[in-house]
Amino acid sequence: MHDTSVHAAAHHGPPTTFLRKHVFSQDHKVIGKQYYALALVAAYVGMFLSWLMRIHLAWTNAAIPGLQLLSQSGAPGGVMTPELYLQLLTMHGTIMVFFVLTTAPFAAFGNYFLPIQVGAEDMPFPRFNMMSFWVTFTAFLFLMASFFVGDGPSLGGWTQYAPLNAVGSVGGPGQGSGVVLWAISIALFCVGQLLGSLNFITTTLDLRVKGMSLMRLPLTAWAWFITSCMGLTAFAVLMPACILVILDHVAGTSFFVPSGTVMNDQILPHSGGSTLLWQHLFWFFGHPEVYIAIVPGLGIVSHILLANMRRQMLSQRVLIYSMGALAILSYIVYGHHMFVSGMNPFSSLVFSFPTLVITIPSTIVVLIWTFSLYGSRLRINSASLFALGFISMFVSGGVSGFFLAQPSLDIMLHATYFVVGHFHLVMGVAAMFGIFAGTYFWFPKMAGRMMNETLGKIHFWLSFVGAYCVFMPFHYLGMAGNVRRYATFVDDFLQPLIPVHRFITIAALITGFAQLIFLFNLIYSHFRGPIASQNPWEATSLEWSTPTPVPWNNFDKHPVVYHDPYQYGVKSSVGDYVMQASPEQVETEHDEK
Amino acid sequence: MANPIEVRKTGDHGAHVTPGIGKDVIVYVCLLVLAGVQFVMAYQNLTVSQMLTRMMFVAIIEASLAVLFFMHLYSEKRSFLIFVVVFTVSVLLGLQYGWTDSNRMINGAPYSEVK
Amino acid sequence: MSQADLTMEGHPAAAPMSGPIFSIPSKKFAMWLFIIADTMTFSACLFAYGFLRNGAPNWPRPFHSITNVAIMTFILLTSSLTMLIGVRASRAGDKPKAFLWIMVTAVLGIVFALLHIREWMGLIGEGMTMFKNPWGTGLFGSAFFSITGLHLTHVVSGVIALLAVGLRYRTGRYNADDIEVVGLYWHFVDLVWMFVVPLVYLLNLNH
Numbered sequence: 070m071h072d073t074s075v076h077a078a079a080h081h082g083p084p085t086t087f088l089r090k091h092v093f094s095q096d097h098k099v100i101g102k103q104y105y106a107l108a109l110v111a112a113y114v115g116m117f118l119s120w121l122m123r124i125h126l127a128w129t130n131a132a133i134p135g136l137q138l139l140s141q142s143g144a145p146g147g148v149m150t151p152e153l154y155l156q157l158l159t160m161h162g163t164i165m166v167f168f169v170l171t172t173a174p175f176a177a178f179g180n181y182f183l184p185i186q187v188g189a190e191d192m193p194f195p196r197f198n199m200m201s202f203w204v205t206f207t208a209f210l211f212l213m214a215s216f217f218v219g220d221g222p223s224l225g226g227w228t229q230y231a232p233l234n235a236v237g238s239v240g241g242p243g244q245g246s247g248v249v250l251w252a253i254s255i256a257l258f259c260v261g262q263l264l265g266s267l268n269f270i271t272t273t274l275d276l277r278v279k280g281m282s283l284m285r286l287p288l289t290a291w292a293w294f295i296t297s298c299m300g301l302t303a304f305a306v307l308m309p310a311c312i313l314v315i316l317d318h319v320a321g322t323s324f325f326v327p328s329g330t331v332m333n334d335q336i337l338p339h340s341g342g343s344t345l346l347w348q349h350l351f352w353f354f355g356h357p358e359v360y361i362a363i364v365p366g367l368g369i370v371s372h373i374l375l376a377n378m379r380r381q382m383l384s385q386r387v388l389i390y391s392m393g394a395l396a397i398l399s400y401i402v403y404g405h406h407m408f409v410s411g412m413n414p415f416s417s418l419v420f421s422f423p424t425l426v427i428t429i430p431s432t433i434v435v436l437i438w439t440f441s442l443y444g445s446r447l448r449i450n451s452a453s454l455f456a457l458g459f460i461s462m463f464v465s466g467g468v469s470g471f472f473l474a475q476p477s478l479d480i481m482l483h484a485t486y487f488v489v490g491h492f493h494l495v496m497g498v499a500a501m502f503g504i505f506a507g508t509y510f511w512f513p514k515m516a517g518r519m520m521n522e523t524l525g526k527i528h529f530w531l532s533f534v535g536a537y538c539v540f541m542p543f544h545y546l547g548m549a550g551n552v553r554r555y556a557t558f559v560d561d562f563l564q565p566l567i568p569v570h571r572f573i574t575i576a577a578l579i580t581g582f583a584q585l586i587f588l589f590n591l592i593y594s595h596f597r598g599p600i601a602s603q604n605p606w607e608a609t610s611l612e613w614s615t616p617t618p619v620p621w622n623n624f625d626k627h628p629v630v631y632h633d634p635y636q637y638g639v640k641s642s643v644g645d646y647v648m649q650a651s652p653e654q655v656e657t658e659h660d661e662k
Numbered sequence: 663m664a665n666p667i668e669v670r671k672t673g674d675h676g677a678h679v680t681p682g683i684g685k686d687v688i689v690y691v692c693l694l695v696l697a698g699v700q701f702v703m704a705y706q707n708l709t710v711s712q713m714l715t716r717m718m719f720v721a722i723i724e725a726s727l728a729v730l731f732f733m734h735l736y737s738e739k740r741s742f743l744i745f746v747v748v749f750t751v752s753v754l755l756g757l758q759y760g761w762t763d764s765n766r767m768i769n770g771a772p773y774s775e776v777k
Numbered sequence: 778m779s780q781a782d783l784t785m786e787g788h789p790a791a792a793p794m795s796g797p798i799f800s801i802p803s804k805k806f807a808m809w810l811f812i813i814a815d816t817m818t819f820s821a822c823l824f825a826y827g828f829l830r831n832g833a834p835n836w837p838r839p840f841h842s843i844t845n846v847a848i849m850t851f852i853l854l855t856s857s858l859t860m861l862i863g864v865r866a867s868r869a870g871d872k873p874k875a876f877l878w879i880m881v882t883a884v885l886g887i888v889f890a891l892l893h894i895r896e897w898m899g900l901i902g903e904g905m906t907m908f909k910n911p912w913g914t915g916l917f918g919s920a921f922f923s924i925t926g927l928h929l930t931h932v933v934s935g936v937i938a939l940l941a942v943g944l945r946y947r948t949g950r951y952n953a954d955d956i957e958v959v960g961l962y963w964h965f966v967d968l969v970w971m972f973v974v975p976l977v978y979l980l981n982l983n984h
Contacts, residue, residue, distance in 0.1 A: 189794075193803040263814055267807045275797040275806060282795070301810060302753045305817035313825065313923065321908035322919035324825060341916040343767055346828050349760035350821055400756035413762040420759075627793035683865060690858045697850050697974070701843055704979035717975035724971045732857055732964045742799035742809075750813050757817075757824055767832025 083621040093203070095195035098619060100202050101181030102515065107206060108173035108504075113588070114213075115164040116581055118157045125149045127567070127574035129557045140221055142242070152242050154556035155224035159243075160212070162227030163251065165497065166358065167258050168209055173504045174365035175300070176205070176265055179293040181515060183269060185612040186290045188278030188630065188650075190622045192268040201268070205261035211254035219246035226554065228355065230410075231325035231347035232332075235317035236339070239332055249318050252311040259308035262300050269297035278611075280630035284386070285649070287610045287634040288375075291389050292368025295396045299357045299364075302400075307354035310347065317342075348407050356403035359496050360395050363463075366503025367392055367434055370456040373510045374438060376608040377453040378445035379645055380638040383437045391430035391437075398427040408479045417476040424474040431467055435460060451525025452606075455506035458533045459499050465537075466495025469544060484554070487547025490540045498536045505532070505587070512594065513601030517618040520594040528587045535580025542569050607646055610634050614650045689731045696724045808958045812965045815931075819969050822927060823976060826920040837913030838983040839905075846978045849892050850970065856885035857967045864960045867946065867953040875956060879943035882963065886936040893929055897922075917981070924977055931966045938962065 084090045094100060124133055132147035143153030184192055192198050215222040220242035225233045229251065238245035273286070273294040286294075313324045323339030325347045330337045371388060375381070382388060404412060404420030438460055447453055469491040472478050482488060505528075512520045551558070551566055558567060604613040612619075614628055628650035639655040641647040647655050700717050708716070730736040735743050797803060830836050840846075863878035900921075907922050909915040942959045945951045 194807065263811075266814075267810050270810055271803045271807050274799070275803045277795040279793055279795055283798075298749070301814050302749075302817045305814040306757070306821045309818050309821045309825075309927070313822075316907070316919070316923060320919075321906075322923075323908065323915065324829065324919060341829065341833055341914045343764070343829060343832060345763045346760070346825055349763065349828070350825065353757055353821075397752070400753060401759075403756075404759060411763075413766060416759065416762055629793075683862060686858060686861045686865075690854065693854055693971075694851070697854065697971070700975050700979060701847060704843065704975075704982045705984055710980060713980060714976075717979060721971050721975055725968050728857070728964055728968045728971065732861060732967070733961055738801060739799050742801065745799070746809060746813065750816055753813075753817060754820055757820055760824065760828060761831070764828040764831040767828075 093199060095191075095199045096621065097180050097184050097192050097195070097198060098515075098623075100198050101177050101179070103202050104172050104177035104180055104205070105515075107202075107209060108169050108177055109588075109591075111164050111168035111172070111209065112501075113584070115161050115169060116584060118161040118164070120578060120581055121149070122154060122157050122161065123570075123574040123577045125154060125556065126558070127571040129559070129567075139216070143221060149556070151556035152224055153221070155226070155241075155554065156222045156243055156247070158554065159224055159226050159229075159251075160216075160222050163212060163255075166227055166362070167255065168205075168212075169504075170362035170496065170500045171262065171358070172205065174369060174500060174507065175293065175296050175361060176201075176262070178289075178369065178504075178507050178511065179269060179296075179365065180265070182511065182612050183290055183293050184272055184276065185615060185619065185623050186287050186610055187273060187276055188281055188611050188624070188628050189272060189276035190624070193271045193276060194264075194268050197264045198268050201261045201264035204257050204264070208254045208257035208261060211250050211257065215243065215247045215250040215254075218250060219243070221247060223247035223251045225251075228351060229314070229347075231344040232327065232330055232337075232339075232342070234314055234347065235323070235325040235342070236330070236332055236337055237318060239335055239337065241333075245318070249315060252314045252318075256308050256311040256315070259304035259311070262304045263308075266297040266300040266304075269293055270301065273297075278628055278630055281649075284389075285630055285633055287368075288371040288385065288388060289365070289368040289610075292365050292371075292392055295392050296361050296364045299361050299396050299399065303354045303357035303361065306350060310350035310354070313350075314347075345407075345411060348410060348412075352403040352406045353400075355406060357396075357399045359492075360399040362496055362500045363503075364392055364395060366459060366463075366500045369503045369507045369510075370459045371438070372610070373452050373456045373506050374442065374447075375635045375637060376510070376606045377448040377450065377456070378442060378637075379448070380441070380445050381635050383441045385633075385635065388434060388437055391433045394430040395427065398423055398430070402427055405474060405479075408476045409483045414476075421474055421476055425471070428467065428471065428474075431463075435464055435467075450509070451520065451522055451529055452506050452510035454526065454529040454533075455502050455509060458529065459502040459506060461533070462494050462499035462502055462536065465541075466491055466493070466499060470495065482547055484552055485547035486543040486551045486553055489553050490543025490547060493543070494536075494540045498540065502532075505529075508591070510606065511612075512591075513605045514612055514615075514617055514619065516595050516598070517601055518594050518596075518598030519601050519605065520598060521590050524586055524590040528583055528590065531583030531586070532580060535576055535583060538576035539573050539580060542573050545569065604648075607644060609636055609646050609648050611649055614648055685731065689727055692727060693724055696720050696727075802954050804954060804958050805961065808961045812961065815965065819924075819927065819972070822924050823972065826924060826976065829916050829920065833914045833916060835913040836981075837910060837917050838981045839900075839903075839910070839912045839917070840978060840982045841984075843978070843982060845892065845896050846974060849889055849896075850974055852885050852889045852892070853967050853970050856882045856889070857964050859885060860960045860963045864953075864957050867956040870953075872947065875953075876943055876947045879939055879946070879956065883936050883939040883943065886932055886939065886963075890929060890932050890936065893925065893932075897925075921977060924973060928966070928969055928973055931969070935959075935963050935966050 084094065091099060121133060121136065124131065130148050133144070133149065134147055136144040136147045136149060140153055143150050143156065180198065184190070220238070223229065223234070223243045224241055225244070225248065229248065233240045233244060234248050236244065273290060277286070316322045317324055317326065323342040325344060326337060326339035326342045327344060328340035330339065371382065402420060402424045404416050405424045408417050469487065473482060473488060473491060509520055509525055512518070546566055546569055549566055551563060558564065558570070601617050603617050606613070609632070611628055611630070615624055629652070630649050631652050632647055632649050634649055636647045636655065638645055639647055641651070641653055641655045647653055700720050703713060703716055706713070735746060797806065799806060859878050860882045863875045863882060866878060867875035904911045905918045907918050910918045938959050942951055942955055946956055
């Protein structure tokens with residue numbers, strides 16, 4: 070922690086060489102964009118993998134042309150083997166959870182906008198920030214490398230349950246080198262996010278401009294701050310767990326393999342380890358991770374809704390407290406992932422209660438949104454549509470959480486498509502909608518050009534309807550007893566469900582193509598979109614006080630904050646809002662203090 | 663333009679208007695004594711769990727002394743002390759859920775060592 | 778809210794920032810945050826150790842003597858004291874004295890690491906590896922080498938940090954604040970050892 074070049078950027082002026090400017094840049098804005106680009110690539114890779122899986126599920130043993138190029142042994146003649154299916158599943162989950170849902174809303178938008186929103190020139194440790202991205206990028210390379218090394222990626226799922234994660238290649242293809250690469254990748258990822266979290270927390274607490282009290286921070290800044298507090302401690306537990314997995318592979322230890330384990334007709338030489346130990350360590354990270362993915366979305370959606378409904382939230386304070394409560398509770402509910410995996414049955418009761426309690430802050434957040442929206446004249450644009458979509462997904466996915474939170478129901482629903490539908494809606498698609506909303510909202514500031522609204526709305530409706538068509542039937546499948554992680558459904562009782570799977574696959578393909586519209590819109594608008602003004606949405610927070618494109622040190626002159634972050638629905642000289650940095654005094658009808 | 667970071671880096675930060683090395687030596691001696699107590703405990707005829715409880719008790723006192731006085735947390739702003747202690751302790755407590763499963767390993771059939 | 782509450786102290790242009798909330802420099806705050814994270818890392822390792830040990834019927838207790846670990850503890854605790862002397866000297870602006878005591882701390886760290894490695898060598902010589910040992914379950918070696926290895930890594934990186942920061946402090950690139958930050962890290966390494974000793978050594982003492 071003795072970075073010589075802390076603030077080197079501030080001392081030396083803007084970088085001049087291409088490498089310093091665009092590649093090894095210490096500018097938080099460039100790093101934010103790099104994170105965004107990484108997440109974008111990862112998201113499309115992950116989506117492509119899900120297409121392959123969906124096609125295989127709906128048309129069992131259909132040959133997918135070209136699949137043998139991905140894995141010769143895994144897809145002889147283009148027909149996916151069950152092993153390859155599980156490998157794709159693992160990669161889809163890992164890529165999406167770590168490299169999309171964590172990097173995009175938290176690391177990408179947070180890096181770009183947190184310093185601007187608090188009024189800082191940069192983060193306090195620019196070099197750590199740069200390292201944070203490059204370590205994360207290296208982690209992504211390690212993960213991708215497992216496609217090409219040995220017998221492919223791991224097949225253990227993104228949770229990498231023990232003992233499969235520690236037994237080596239006897240567990241199946243990819244359980245040797247694939248798991249080691251996976252564990253190295255995730256351990257590196259943890260280091261990257263730790264460095265990021267250090268920067269985020271110190272930025273929020275130390276670099277606020279004059280007048281920016283904690284309660285004047287925009288909700289996004291709060292969300293990123295709360296998320297980084299979670300990231301700081303959650304990733305710190307996952308990292309040693311990954312190192313123990315690596316030791317099990319390379320040093321012959323057996324932390325996670327119990328004595329006398331028989332796998333594929335072989336008695337394993339390990340003794341004394343515990344499979345539950347891995348689950349405890351993993352889910353102690355894993356549940357906060359869910360909230361690391363979703364809390365920035367809560368912040369982004371609130372931020373965007375406020376700018377578009379032109380009035381204040383019912384209570385901004387309660388929103389902040391609710392996000393904080395989510396963060397705190399997320400540490401004591403992790404056992405609900407382990408209800409049926411051999412955990413002490415008494416613990417199930419202990420974990421069930423806080424799991425049901427955690428729905429309270431979530432519900433409060435949603436109620437504040439809906440009651441604030443009630444009667445407001447919402448400006449409909451791509452960003453606000455995606456924000457509304459986020460609420461919809463968050464509620465739909467959250468409701469099924471009530472069922473899963475109860476051990477007695479979870480015994481039936483666990484490891485079925487019900488769970489898959491639940492977490493895809495509430496954590497996957499909802500967080501993705503948050504990312505999309507953020508992209509449409511902040512693109513003018515990040516790229517200096519506007520995105521195409523028509524394409525944006527088409528993208529929204531296709532994604533919104535598509536996501537429901539994909540993930541709602543998952544719940545029905547689950548209740549019908551369709552287990553997850555099966556490569557094919559040949560059992561009699563699953564045969565009648567195949568048409569539902571075909572419907573889902575077609576919906577998934579269409580929804581996926583809608584994302585190509587988004588990609589086109591993003592790239593086209595980046596080069597050809599209409600030039601954006603400084604404040605196209607008439608929003609109030611500090612990022613809209615800076616010129617577009619944002620200058621190298623963010624502000625031409627240090628802003629001073631005079632107002633709460635969301636002064637909409639007031640009468641001022643510029644319209645119905647007053648910027649945080651505007652010294653103008655206004656009368657408001659909403660008085661929260 | 664004035665560099666904000668420059669502004670923050672300068673200036674003495676109140677916590678270190680110090681009374682000198684005497685207090686440090688006292689804390690150091692206390693730590694040595696407490697560490698010695700642990701070593702003595704190791705030679706008592708105690709069961710592992712009794713020993714564990716007592717040693718952890720001493721270790722927590724040691725750690726508190728080190729954090730408060732060696733790392734100067736005591737003389738920082740009180741809000742910072744609360745932030746660090748509450749944050750760390752609450753997350754640490756969250757990690758303790760797993761023990762029930764550990765206790766079952768030796769008694770519960772599927773996970774125990776082959777006798 | 779009516780905007781009468783523009784609570785600016787003084788002229789805004791005089792100090793553009795609100796200032797650190799806990800009145801400590803950002804570097805020091807970041808080090809504290811790192812320490813919180815690292816606490817979790819060590820706790821996870823010690824938790825794993827306890828979890829496995831608790832469930833193992835044939836956990837070995839191979840240590841016969843506490844002399845070595847007592848010396849190591851004494852050295853590490855003393856190095857914390859020398860670090861404090863260095864920090865105080867740097868606060869007082871006494872550069873040569875501060876530098877001297879930082880170097881003493883680094884040397885003590887090196888001695889600690891050497892003693893540790895010597896102890897490892899002894900255990901390896903007795904037939905203990907990461908996965909088996911002559912006395913009982915192989916997990917003992919796994920846990921012992923992992924936890925003490927993690928701690929040793931921290932000590933070694935601490936020594937490197939002390940040398941780097943100390944040398945640059947002498948040449949003027951770093952100031953007293955930086956000395957204090959590296960001091961915090963060093964005390965933390967000491968603090969972890971206070972838990973490693975009873976859990977990993979003393980509970981495995983055979984007497």
